[in-house]
Amino acid sequence: MQIRNKNITMREEIHFKIYRILLYVFVLVMPFSTPSLVQSGNAHFWGNVTPFILGLFLLNWLLEADFKTKFQRIRENKLMFPFIAAVGFYGVYLIGMTYSNNFNLGKIDLLLKLPFLLCPLLIFTVNSAMWKPKMAQNLLYTFALGNLLALFVSSANSFLRCNSEFLADCFHYENASLFFHPSYASMYYCFSFIIILNFLIDNQLHLWKKIIVWVMFLLFPFEIVLLDSRTGQMAFVFVMIAFAAYIFIFNRKKSLRFVLYMSLLAGILSTTIFLLPTNRLFANIHQLGMRKINIEQLDDDVKSGRVNARVQIWFSAMEVIKENPVLGVGTGDVKAAMMDKYVQQDFLLSQERGYNAHNQYLQIAATLGLMGFAAFLVFWGTLFWIGWKKRSMLLFLFGLIGLVNFCTESMFEKQIGVMFFAFLFALLSYFATTDLLKEVDKSTL
Numbered sequence: 001m002q003i004r005n006k007n008i009t010m011r012e013e014i015h016f017k018i019y020r021i022l023l024y025v026f027v028l029v030m031p032f033s034t035p036s037l038v039q040s041g042n043a044h045f046w047g048n049v050t051p052f053i054l055g056l057f058l059l060n061w062l063l064e065a066d067f068k069t070k071f072q073r074i075r076e077n078k079l080m081f082p083f084i085a086a087v088g089f090y091g092v093y094l095i096g097m098t099y100s101n102n103f104n105l106g107k108i109d110l111l112l113k114l115p116f117l118l119c120p121l122l123i124f125t126v127n128s129a130m131w132k133p134k135m136a137q138n139l140l141y142t143f144a145l146g147n148l149l150a151l152f153v154s155s156a157n158s159f160l161r162c163n164s165e166f167l168a169d170c171f172h173y174e175n176a177s178l179f180f181h182p183s184y185a186s187m188y189y190c191f192s193f194i195i196i197l198n199f200l201i202d203n204q205l206h207l208w209k210k211i212i213v214w215v216m217f218l219l220f221p222f223e224i225v226l227l228d229s230r231t232g233q234m235a236f237v238f239v240m241i242a243f244a245a246y247i248f249i250f251n252r253k254k255s256l257r258f259v260l261y262m263s264l265l266a267g268i269l270s271t272t273i274f275l276l277p278t279n280r281l282f283a284n285i286h287q288l289g290m291r292k293i294n295i296e297q298l299d300d301d302v303k304s305g306r307v308n309a310r311v312q313i314w315f316s317a318m319e320v321i322k323e324n325p326v327l328g329v330g331t332g333d334v335k336a337a338m339m340d341k342y343v344q345q346d347f348l349l350s351q352e353r354g355y356n357a358h359n360q361y362l363q364i365a366a367t368l369g370l371m372g373f374a375a376f377l378v379f380w381g382t383l384f385w386i387g388w389k390k391r392s393m394l395l396f397l398f399g400l401i402g403l404v405n406f407c408t409e410s411m412f413e414k415q416i417g418v419m420f421f422a423f424l425f426a427l428l429s430y431f432a433t434t435d436l437l438k439e440v441d442k443s444t445l
Contacts, residue, residue, distance in 0.1 A: 008130060015064040016130045022060065026053045027143040030419060031150035031188055032179055050419050054115060057122045070125035079124045082382040082429045089379035090117040092372045096331035106332025113412060115422035123426040128434040136436040139427075140394075141199070141209065144192040148216050151189070151223055154178040173228045184416050186224050186232025187405050190239060191424070193220040194397050197243070200261060201254050217261075221268050235404035239397050240265075246393045310358050310408060313350055316341035317357035320366040328369035337366065356413045360406035363413060383425065392432035398424055 033050040061070075074083050093110055100106045155171065157178045162170035177185040196216045199205055205213060224236050240262070247258045320329060320337045329337045335354070342351035357363040365373045380399060387396030402411070402421060411417035431437045 015060055018060045022053055022057055023139060024142055026050060027139055028146040031146045054118060058118060061122050074124045077128055078433050083120050083124050085379045085382045086116055086120040089375045092368050092375045093331050096368050100330030100332035102332035102336060105335060109331050113418055115418050119422045119426040123430050131436055136431050140195045144195045144216055147188050147192040150179055151219055171226050176226045180416055182227040182229040183232055183409050186227045186229040187401060189220045189224050190236050191398060191401055194239060201257055218268060221265055225269060225273055231405055231408040235401050238404055239400055242397055242400055250391060312347050313355055313358045314362060316345060317362040317366050324369055326369045327371055328367045331367060334367040356410040358408060358410055360410050360412055363410040386429055386432050390432040395428040395432045398428055
């Protein structure tokens with residue numbers, strides 16, 4: 001156990017209390033905070049407060065001062081590598097501004113991605129002696145609770161807006177999510193499920209918390225199926241496989257309990273899939289999984305509509321990358337470059353809707369070329385390096401969730417994706433290197 005430092009000043013205590021309150025508020029409201037709603041185009045949601053809270057974090061950090069000590073903590077907590085990786089990743093977007101023509105769009109993109117710089121700075125520099133294991137656990141529980149509240153609000157909205165003769169249709173795909181697109185909502189619920197499953201396996205909860213966690217256990221996978229995001233469902237399956245591998249390799253004492261939970265989960269998923277009117281994953285598996293696309297015929301395929309619209313977008317992004325392989329088109333010019341390709345290749349619907357690359361790997365490569373892609377690999381690779389080194393299952397699975405979802409969404413191009421990945425990258429890395437999640441009291445949470 002960490003011993004509390006008797007030299008902690010009253011000033012530090014006050015600023016840490018403010019920091020702790022902001023942390024709890026941030027993780028609770030994150031599932032409600034997004035710049036756009038599925039049902040209302042680009043309208044702003046009244047609860048989009050995470051940028052404001054992040055600003056309060058920064059203000060508290062600046063007022064506390066003692067910057068030399070703060071930066072020393074990064075090295076003391078062995079967080080220098082992930083900190084440099086995060087700064088470097090943001091730095092390549094700054095470099096991309098030097099050869100961008102559209103400076104205004106570039107500034108907007110830099111502001112959007114600022115959490116990748118701020119979150120590690122604000123979290124890695126906190127005095128770890130002031131943390132307690134229960135706080136780390138309760139913070140993750142609060143995040144899962146925020147997602148449960150989002151699920152309840154979305155379900156109530158779906159029921160009240162229902163105008164279909166089939167009730168299941170009212171809770172399916174976009175109708176199931178009030179706040180985010182189904183792929184983003186599935187990602188949030190997936191990580192929340194990992195958190196609460198870990199709680200159940202460790203069996204360290206008070207009775208009232210355990211009841212709420214059981215409600216989450218039943219509802220999160222149910223909702224992931226109802227959201228019917230192909231990528232979200234695949235990410236959930238991959239994460240469960242990785243979770244099982246971790247339990248059977250590193251934590252065999254809890255394998256029986258894990259098997260029992262997985263049996264219950266299989267029953268929940270089977271029942272939910274049976275109730276669905278359609279399932280996009282199975283309906284499109286021939287097109288997306290079984291069908292082999294010949295590279296030479298890809299141009300004809302996308303123009304004739306024989307392949308998924310997302311593949312059309314990927315094709316355009318790859319054309320942009322081919323023309324700018326080393327440095328990309330620049331931070332501010334990627335949208336214009338994609339729009340030009342849509343027009344050239346007659347993908348007018350994609351051009352009208354202003355679609356991004358719908359693939360984070362292609363998005364980064366088109367924007368910043370091999371330079372940016374290499375920075376991204378180092379940045380995201382630190383999650384797996386720390387996760388393996390510290391045996392941090394949550395960190396490792398969080399990284400895996402990202403890798404899968406990056407395949408079909410440009411997650412770093414929307415606030416809800418940036419906040420999720422930037423904040424949890426910093427928080428989980430901090431928890432792993434300081435062993436806060438391992439130092440759990442024998443008493444229940």
